Amino acid sequence: MASVATSGTAPGPPSRARRWFSGFRERETWTAYAFLAPWFLGFIFLTAGPMIASAYLSFTNYGIEQIAGFSPTESVGTEHYRQLFNDDKIRLALKNTFVFTLMMVPATMVVALVLAMILSRIGRAAGIFRTIFYIPQITPPVAAAVLLLVLFNGQVGLVNRALELVGIQGPFWTTDPSWIKPSLVILSVWSVGGTMVIYLAALHGVPQQLYEAAAIDGASAWRRFRDVTIPMISPALFFTFIILTLAGLNSFTEAYTAYFGAGSTGADSPDAALFYAIYLFRQAFEFFNLGFASAMAWLLFLISITITLIQVTVSRRFVFYQGGQK
């Protein structure tokens, strides 16, 4: 105050940092941070901490002896990262994961959107169908994986029996390498309920007058869907696109249970179902190469970040936020 009086100059707007600090004079700010604290602590200790630890471990020989404290943890330099490029199984696992994700993401989005649009139009019965469509979402993935083996059995499975009724000879879904990933995609699409609910909420948020205006202008149903519905729900579509892509890149439970874990004999392990997360798990907890597994985890993280950044960049041209810019 004194300096203002002596200099005679008008005070400038407070800096962002000063505004942030001044907020702590208010009791509500402390309360807000108290409520946020559990998340911050969880993030620091359960996410950021392990991530930093795994970054360090990826440059070491970390394994059973080091875990138990029998031998010191020693640096191996970039050996594990070089090994990533020399391991044939890494390439195979990445290819499987990408192919699965490329099939699963659009299939899930399309089916979820179709179901959501149907539900948004059927009135009173919507509640019942919403529950029915959502039930698979709460089915434990392990149970779903076991179900996959039963339903998709090439000889006696219900899926092939149903196809036979319409004259189609179904494939050997669970044994033919060409059909293993499609069957896992179908299993993912089956539990589409979560995505469907997001789209349903987004559809309810589309202003009705936009449809009415479009109808007055003579827009067909398809034009209304393309030029009104899609732009208006594009934030929801974009959100699920990113979430599903990340889920696809991290796919583990269903494939592991059906082909590598409890649901299998342990000796089936087809190459076609070897997803990246499964190979990472095996390196860490079956082969005990925890340093290498950490390097694998970082490679997956970098791939996920890169894909997400590309999606965010590209999305700026397609996602419409009400009140914002296209």
Added chain:
Amino acid sequence: MSGRWIRLAGFVGTIALSVAIMAGLASAQSDATVGKAPAATGVASRTLNIYGMGGRDDVAQGRLDFATDALGSTVEVSNPVNGFNDQAFLARLAAGDVPDLVYLSRNSVGTYAARNAFLPLANCIRSQSIDTKQYRAAALGEVRYKGQIYALPEFTNQITLLVNQDVARAAGVAMADIQTTNWKRLRAANKKLLKIEDGRLTRIGFDPKIPEFFPLWVKWFGKDLISKDGLKAQLNTREAVAALAYTVSLINDHGGWNRFKAYRDTFDFFGRGNPFARNQIGAMPFESFIYNVFADNSPQIDLVAKYFTNRKGGPITLFSGSGWAIPRGARDQDLACQFMKAMTSVEAWKKVGKARFDLRKRQGRAFTGLYTANTRADVAVFEDIYQPIGKKAFDDAVTLLVRAPRYGFAIPLSPASAEFRQAWIDAINRVLNGQQSPRAALDQAQREAQTAIDKAK
């Protein structure tokens, strides 16, 4: 307003903390000591912590009681019902909560032994005067690494051929042709035994049980998949390639792996409607425990047990099973040693063998013997306790099983057991799926396995 929120947050925090504490206490109670009650004074002076002993039947529980008694009344045995899990074991090592004794599959011992996570048992064997000659040599071979024994073997599964006489008769195949000595005759028998109706496989002829039993088919030539010291993979030998090509041809006779596996996946080996009872299979090699299951569930089936034979006609059988090991860092290694000695002793096996025999007699069920890694125990149970069931198929099978272990072999312990096994299993799957030739697949497996072994040794 804000004060109220802070009080609410404090209350919620207190509730959460209380729930966490109560959950912790409940968890501690659920992990409570099992096996033996504390000493009469109510205070146990020593505690033996065991990990890895999962589901327990009368035979496991009986020996557990026997071994607990052998430790004396001042010892408490903590033995939660949890099967061995690599992740959980690693977590315990990381937390410094090292069990005194672990129970696990013998084919996992090598991985831990090579990484110094288990103690060699030389001192234990010496101090407790454990006679290692009582254990089957092949079973000991599974737990020996660089000349040291790292576990005491317990149960043993051995492989014999199960032949369905009903199917053989119906297909007009002579029993003499369902054997493994002459591969040409076996293939011809396989083609007659299998049945494909309306494009559907409705009966498997001869299931070679690959990938699991591939080592047995290579042993047909007298060869092993790995050197005796477990340090040199031998996956792409001429013999291994020939064995893989032959066994895959047996499967392809059924119309290919996809059809074969899809049909086999529908089998329930442990129920009354097992594939032998339903005549869905002609013959296959199988682990010895299945006779017990069949005797219980479908004693009427007309099966014949035969040895898996090598190319000279001599019997061979592949061993696998469980064992006891002491992790490095175990607090009470003496107790652990005493306990596993008692668990694998002839006396323990005889006690539970008699108890099971009596129990089954009361229930009107058959007793088909116990098959362990202890030669003397098996002989004692067979000679002193076992009585013929009165069903020729099963009585003959028991006689065969009692003799079988002398022809047993096991896959030598390797420092990268898990990766080694995975390498050859993956190779076989690639061939079965038509992705690679046997030669190319086994060449790749050889590279993968040897790289893993070299890194681990």
